Amino acid sequence: MINYEKELNEEQLAVIHGGDGPCLVLAGAGSGKTRTIVYRIAYLLEQGILPKNIMLMTFTNRAAREMVHRVQTLLHTTPKGLIGGTFHHVANMLLRRYGRRIGLEPNFTIIDEDDKKSLIKLSLTEAGIDVKKRRFPSPAVLKEIFSYTKNSRGSLDGVLELKHPKFLEIQTEISDIRRIYEKKKRDGNMVDFDDLLVRTLELLETQPDIRNALAETFKYILVDEYQDTNPIQAAILYHLSSCHKNILVVGDDAQSIYSFRAADIKNILDFNKTYPDAKIFKLEINYRSTPDILNLANSIISNNINQFPKNLKAICERGTIPSLLSAGNSDDEARFIADKVLELRDQGIRLRDMAVLFRASYHSQALELELTKRDIPYDYRGGVKFFERAHIKDVIAFLRCFHNIKDEAAWMRVLSFGVGIGPATAKKIFSGISSVISREAILAYDTNNIGAKAKIGLEEIFTLWRKFLSVEYKPSALINQVLHSYYKDYMESQYTNYDERLSDLQEFLNYSSRYDDMDKFLSEITLYEEVAVKRDKGGDYEDEKMVLSTIHQAKGLEWNTVFIINLIEGGFPNRRATLEEGGIEEERRLFYVACTRAKKNLFLSHAYAGFSGGYSSGGGMMFNEPSMFLREIDEFLLNRIDGFDGDDDLPVIDVDGEEIKGSLGNKNYLPDIDINF
Numbered sequence: 199m200i201n202y203e204k205e206l207n208e209e210q211l212a213v214i215h216g217g218d219g220p221c222l223v224l225a226g227a228g229s230g231k232t233r234t235i236v237y238r239i240a241y242l243l244e245q246g247i248l249p250k251n252i253m254l255m256t257f258t259n260r261a262a263r264e265m266v267h268r269v270q271t272l273l274h275t276t277p278k279g280l281i282g283g284t285f286h287h288v289a290n291m292l293l294r295r296y297g298r299r300i301g302l303e304p305n306f307t308i309i310d311e312d313d314k315k316s317l318i319k320l321s322l323t324e325a326g327i328d329v330k331k332r333r334f335p336s337p338a339v340l341k342e343i344f345s346y347t348k349n350s351r352g353s354l355d356g357v358l359e360l361k362h363p364k365f366l367e368i369q370t371e372i373s374d375i376r377r378i379y380e381k382k383k384r385d386g387n388m389v390d391f392d393d394l395l396v397r398t399l400e401l402l403e404t405q406p407d408i409r410n411a412l413a414e415t416f417k418y419i420l421v422d423e424y425q426d427t428n429p430i431q432a433a434i435l436y437h438l439s440s441c442h443k444n445i446l447v448v449g450d451d452a453q454s455i456y457s458f459r460a461a462d463i464k465n466i467l468d469f470n471k472t473y474p475d476a477k478i479f480k481l482e483i484n485y486r487s488t489p490d491i492l493n494l495a496n497s498i499i500s501n502n503i504n505q506f507p508k509n510l511k512a513i514c515e516r517g518t519i520p521s522l523l524s525a526g527n528s529d530d531e532a533r534f535i536a537d538k539v540l541e542l543r544d545q546g547i548r549l550r551d552m553a554v555l556f557r558a559s560y561h562s563q564a565l566e567l568e569l570t571k572r573d574i575p576y577d578y579r580g581g582v583k584f585f586e587r588a589h590i591k592d593v594i595a596f597l598r599c600f601h602n603i604k605d606e607a608a609w610m611r612v613l614s615f616g617v618g619i620g621p622a623t624a625k626k627i628f629s630g631i632s633s634v635i636s637r638e639a640i641l642a643y644d645t646n647n648i649g650a651k652a653k654i655g656l657e658e659i660f661t662l663w664r665k666f667l668s669v670e671y672k673p674s675a676l677i678n679q680v681l682h683s684y685y686k687d688y689m690e691s692q693y694t695n696y697d698e699r700l701s702d703l704q705e706f707l708n709y710s711s712r713y714d715d716m717d718k719f720l721s722e723i724t725l726y727e728e729v730a731v732k733r734d735k736g737g738d739y740e741d742e743k744m745v746l747s748t749i750h751q752a753k754g755l756e757w758n759t760v761f762i763i764n765l766i767e768g769g770f771p772n773r774r775a776t777l778e779e780g781g782i783e784e785e786r787r788l789f790y791v792a793c794t795r796a797k798k799n800l801f802l803s804h805a806y807a808g809f810s811g812g813y814s815s816g817g818g819m820m821f822n823e824p825s826m827f828l829r830e831i832d833e834f835l836l837n838r839i840d841g842f843d844g845d846d847d848l849p850v851i852d853v854d855g856e857e858i859k860g861s862l863g864n865k866n867y868l869p870d871i872d873i874n875f
Contacts, residue, residue: 200237202214207483209229209481210237213446213481219477220446220473221477222470223447223481224449224450224479224480225448225450226450226452226480226508227486229481229482229483229510231448232268235265236265237272247418249277249279251418252280252281252417253280254280255285255420255421256282257422259283261422262283262284262287265282266280285395285431285434288398289395290308292412293306293394293398300405303387307388308388308390315338317379317382317388318340318379321378322375329617330617331617333687333688334371335368335372336691338692338693339362339690339691339692339694340376343362343365343372346460349392351429354369354372354376358372395430398434399430399433402434403437412438414441416439418442420446421435423448424447424449424465424466424469425449425454425461425463425465426449427466428461432472443475445473451466451467452790452791453791455749455753455791467505482510484514486794486797487510487794488798490519491796492512495794496509496510497830498790504783517798517799519836520837521802521839525804526805527807529568530805531565531764531803531804532564535568535763535801535803536568542799547799549743551759552745552757552761553745553755553759554762555761556748556749556764557749557769557772558701558748558769559702559748560698560705561769562746562763563709566578569744575742575743575744576743576745577744578747579751584702585723589703592615592685593703594723595609595611596676597673597716597720598720601720603632603637606628610624610625610628616655617654618650619648627652627656630647641664643656645657658683658684661683662683666679672714672715672716673710674710674711681700697774752791759798760795760800761802762789765828766805767822767823767825770825771825771826804822807820
């Protein structure tokens with residue numbers, strides 16, 4: 199028999215012994231939620247509950263396997279028959295057995311994401327949409343629209359208005375494509391991943407005998423990461439637990455950060471409304487972080503109104519007070535982090551135990567350059583390094599074409615995303631334009647040599663080319679024109695993360711404002727790519743790299759030392775999020791998640807000044823206001839660091855025509871007048 203009193207703390211023990219009926223376990227960061235679930239399952243089995251009467255729902259099959267394995271280790275026996283896995287895994291099992299009742303044969307095919315895009319592409323053609331004649335949402339974009347519509351249980355027009363208002367004018371055509379796509383799946387006895395949930399809910403709602411039989415079988419249901427469930431998943435759980443009502447969900451409303459995937463925080467906040475007799479447990483003892491870090495985290499999340507109040511308590515000893523760096527600009531911020539990383543490494547902290555977290559992928563650009571210069575290896579999680587991203591390379595290709603009109607590789611890239619231009623036509627166009635002797639002469643290319651569809655795409659390129667000729671010949675001026683060209687529409691129609699890519703390009707524009715010379719700009723970027731690629735392929739640092747990651751990708755992970763960068767208004771909280779209902783509170787939860795990844799050392803940072811390409815060719819300096827989240831933190835919880843090394847590092851401010859050097863970090867320095875950069 200397991201000695202639960204010895205192996206669990208009082209909070210966890212209360213869940214193990216009192217987990218009958220509907221139960222909500224609010225598990226704070228680092229509080230041992232997995233341990234609690236594992237011991238609860240073991241306890242049920244020791245009490246004589248058969249494995250087949252227990253269901254464990256998780257968000258990854260790996261998590262389910264780990265929990266079942268730990269149960270097996272505890273009990274020294276295999277709980278054969280226990281159903282554990284993801285929602286999709288369980289849904290697949292139920293539909294294989296009962297799907298005929300809703301018109302789904304048991305040998306149905308589950309199509310993957312590539313198959314899904316292929317079917318949508320066929321549906322586009324069948325709907326009479328000729329993407330060679332005009333720009334239209336790509337199959338990848340349509341796939342995401344259809345998926346979010348299903349998982350949120352929303353309407354197509356509502357999702358378009360929320361996610362892609364520009365597409366509302368083609369709503370009828372998108373609706374037709376969706377209808378054709380759904381018919382193809384039904385005719386072919388196929389389902390996609392979203393259908394697994396939708397059809398399972400359909401089964402439970404329309405077949406009461408099956409619903410009742412399943413609810414009778416599953417006497418105990420345990421759910422991990424409940425704050426990440428969407429409306430369909432919550433409804434499935436409600437039906438499956440409708441007989442015995444022994445549903446125990448574990449989650450943390452303070453870590454609900456996936457609304458963009460249709461996760462609904464109301465599922466956890468309204469749990470006691472859905473289940474009126476619910477018991478609520480709290481796991482607040484944190485085994486990960488120092489008291490200093492937890493005090494900061496508690497202070498941050500206390501500003502949210504819609505939450506279950508919690509107060510994380512540390513087991514670890516006191517450590518270093520979290521630090522806040524106020525840097526002059528993003529370069530200063532990057533240099534400080536690089537210096538601190540090397541300092542900590544010399545003190546014995548491995549690079550792999552350090553991470554830099556940020557709200558959006560484009561926030562890492564200045565730091566990536568600095569780490570590369572300093573030969574500090576890093577692993578970029580959840581995406582591609584800044585200068586290796588496709589859209590960044592696209593914009594660089596535009597500049598390379600204009601800089602060197604005989605650059606075949608750049609021209610083939612630019613022509614490849616032109617409407618109606620295929621590989622053969624692209625080669626033909628390049629053959630014609632590469633023979634001219636000036637940038638102006640390219641516009642004289644005889645478009646009668648190509649087909650009518652290709653003319654559309656080439657004219658878009660030539661329109662941008664004319665703008666290139668009309669502005670100052672420097673990187674920021676040309677990139678600014680690309681940002682206001684057909685390429686912006688191309689990105690929105692092709693990519694599911696259009697907003698992130700646009701932010702990347704705006705940051706690239708800001709970065710380019712430092713350069714007046716095109717040769718130097720293109721050379722330095724190429725050299726950066728060369729060094730980065732060689733390092734990644736070399737393998738010398740494979741076991742010793744620090745981590746750069748978006749906060750969303752970092753959830754569930756932990757490091758000895760964490761840096762959270764770019765804490766400025768418009769950056770974190772994200773500007774778009776501030777316009778959405780509940781957006782500020784989700785951003786604050788994201789900040790809380792980032793802080794609670796740190797075990798020993800936590801550094802927050804922001805830069806007061808940065809380069810801006812703006813909407814003109816000039817660019818210049820812009821002033822960044824520190825994040826509202828920083829202003830909410832009590833002074834005594836942070837050790838404030840002045841990021842300026844000396845007068846030469848201070849930004850130059852134009853105050854009524856007089857240039858003055860001074861630290862923007864010193865609030866007393868600023869005169870009570872408007873400041874123009």
